[in-house]
Amino acid sequence: MPAANESDTGLSPVKLSRLSKRGVLLGLSVAQLIALAIGVASFIAGMMSGGTWMLYSAALWAPAVLIGFVPLGGRPIVEWLPVALHWTWRTMLGQTRYRARITRPRPAGTLALPGDAAALRQYADPVTKAVMVHDPHAQTLTALLEVHHSSFVLLDPGEQERRVQVWGRALATGCRSGRIARLQILERAIPDSGSGLAKWWAEQGNDDGSWVSETYKQLIDRAGPAGERHISTISVSLDMKAAARQIRAAGRGLKGAAEVLRQEMRTLVTALRAADLEPSDWYGPGQLSIMLRSAYDPEVSVALERAGGLGQDLATAGPVAVEEFWDRLRTDSGWHAVLWISEWPRSLTFPGFLSPVLLAGGVRRAFTLLCDPMRADQAARDVRKRKTEHISDRTQRQRIGQIEDATQSAELADVLQQEADLVSGHGALRYTGLIAITAPTSDELDTAVSTIEQAAVQASCETRRLVGQQASAFAAAALPLCRGL
Template identity: 65%
Template sequence: MSRTDTAKTAGELVPVKFSRLTRRGLILGLSLSQVIALGIGGISLVGALYAGGGILVLYSAPIWLLAITLVWVRIGGRALVEWLPVCTWWLWRTTGGQLLYRRRIVTPRPAGTLALPGDMARLREYADPETGAGMIHDPTGNTLTVAVRVTHPAFVLLDPSEQNRRVTAWGRVLATICRSGRISALQVLERTLPDSGQGLAEWWAEHGTHDGSWASTTYAELIDRAGPAGERHATTLSLSLDMRAAARQIRTAGGGIKGAANVLRQEMATLVAALRAADLTPSGWLSTGEIAVMLRTAYDPAIGPTLERHGQLGQDLATAGPVAVTETWDRLRTDSGHHAVLWISEWPRSMVYPGFLAPVALSTGIQRSISLICTPLRTDQAVRDIRKKKVEHISDQAQRRRIGQIQDASQTAEYEDVLRQEADLTAGHGVLRYTGLIGVTAPTVEELDTAVAAIEQAAIQASCETRLLVGQQAAAFTAAALPLARRI
């Protein structure tokens, strides 16, 4: 993402431009799977011609015609050959019974594990004795994750100079994450939750006038009725430590989970300082009980207001998971909700101002979660990646000139994005890869379809392109709705 030079005045809000989603392939824009399929078809055709042609070419026609169809016919923005691994994996999971999850009520779970479906069953909990934070250990991914709740003023209501200052400060927060070299991912999760009205009722009980008058009675009835019908926004940041990259520091700190917790605690202190410098208010690291409540309400949204009114209920990770999960091709059904996850496949291609996601973030009447997963790249890795992209672009340009193919504007824009990233990296900025996911939840399938259509329209207003993820809704939901910094 790069800033323009059109606004030089201090305090003036500066528009930004996102890099395009790269569509380069192995050669001439073709992916590896397309090249393989095209190669198989070409070999069959050439072999038939050399073997005698004529009837042999006709006999081999199903092979090379199928190869051409798989390479050039596209469905949903993908070539047919690229759908093969997705469909194959889906059929494998279907025949293996992996699309259904039912909790075993009688069988106890191992101590310290999370009652979650799928590959998340391997996650382990650890309560940090110094900070009280609940840490989630992934022994397979070798990560240790912690989450903090963040409060902030409404960005769209600030004046342009204040917005510009906060955007710059948030950039410094991301730069801090990049320089560490030990962070696996940073997840920004913004959710809308049904409001139980507890906060409003507590305010009225403390500050209201209880004199039995008509106004007092009417106001109390209004709070009692309207409070639970509202919604509130909650924002959390999840920080994931890469235990492989921090192996030396972990050994120095004592090794094991305790050593990893000591190293992560240093990153936590650095992040909190950076957030406060950016005028963001961290309200304490989430404990294991608070994480349990978030997991429970994600899978069982109907229980959320009840858990909020009774603060001690549901704060056990061993029972926080769903009772039942059923995954379909493009939907997910859990205890009391139907879910669908959209992927932000294309960020705005034109210049936009910060806050461009307001149509999505401020959509009312829809229970949804916006998850932005930031994956920092080490400087040496980013340099190699940019150098590789430049070589591929230059090679593709030479190949196109050789065969007389015209280079279109999108390919030129991608190459300019690579040059811009190289300039930013040379200037000392960090490089992050962003993944945007939007999880939509509704009590019925009909309401879910309506909500998904509304979010897609809001994304269009925000100049973003979204796609409904298919064949992987369960994994996508864990990345979009849970504060565990999961990848997909």
């Protein structure tokens, strides 16, 4: 008798939208069109001038065609130019290196972080006792909590399907109010300090002094630091511009913004509990400071968890030194590299497809999913715009006799499916998947990156290293502050 597959037992496969690669005109990007225009103009000018001017013009149109259409690392060379130029400019200005000025106290209320995160401020909410992080440039206010949950892969398919449905409704709450700037789901795999096993033994064990209990305690002491622990957090960021009216009504300033954010926090907690998740109390300054310190100084994370009250000051939670390279980042006691999930599975897949990445053993990493909610009217306008552009491009290709390939047809089908979902009342979120990988040395980092890249292949995902922007990518992927790229 054939075994029942997952779809027969209640778990439905899903298909994720692919990243659109449609250009401005005939599949060409703006940069490619500019390079093409320069090449055509110089070629025509050389032909009209005649003689040796034709050879001189080749010095302009030949490189323009080369950088506009020759691929490098899967992208035309012309699309690498902004990244390379920005990296060169930052290197010349010394912005790729950071050293903490320990003799100069930082302004009160700052988080002591490098780069563009130096402007972040902390606000202690007197009601929830949570720490809220204010970004004065992006005009956002962020709070976070930890989420405990049962192992999804061990549930039966029917229960998995139910969990997927209620989790989707929980995410949809971020689209309804129009005041949420971003949701961040961060899942970290870190070495276990042994505190979890010790706590379990203290609560569940029978310490009667017998040989069995003594042996069990010794095993816990030895196995604890060698284990691995997974921590999941959810951060919610309030868009202070979109909520300006509600903030004014609540008292203006950070006090009014905190009141509005508390409303979104209560809504999120209710949605998480409805999804059979166990949210913790909202993080305070001490918990956030340990999380930030551990991200930049991974070697001290176990000691901080064991020490208890140490390292809980946000004013000193940042790194002492950061050095950014083209494809990696070096901080106090670790080397880091950030991968971007550039392609999600293109075929039908079942929930839990990220298990090879999330459960990869022996690699310290942080997986982040950035969710940018879109209001229903904005999402509808965006879908209509992309639908019109796809249809216009199809008409233009038919006019010039260009054959439409399967990728273009699949992208149009994704747009039509998104339109149908919006009509059915679903929310729209833009997803960005990032993986921050950490290792003690540069060589070990390369090995860990290869392991995660292979795990991503098993999950039917395509990853790309975010070269030239590793510092900002690390802040977005490893820190629970709803930072974007």
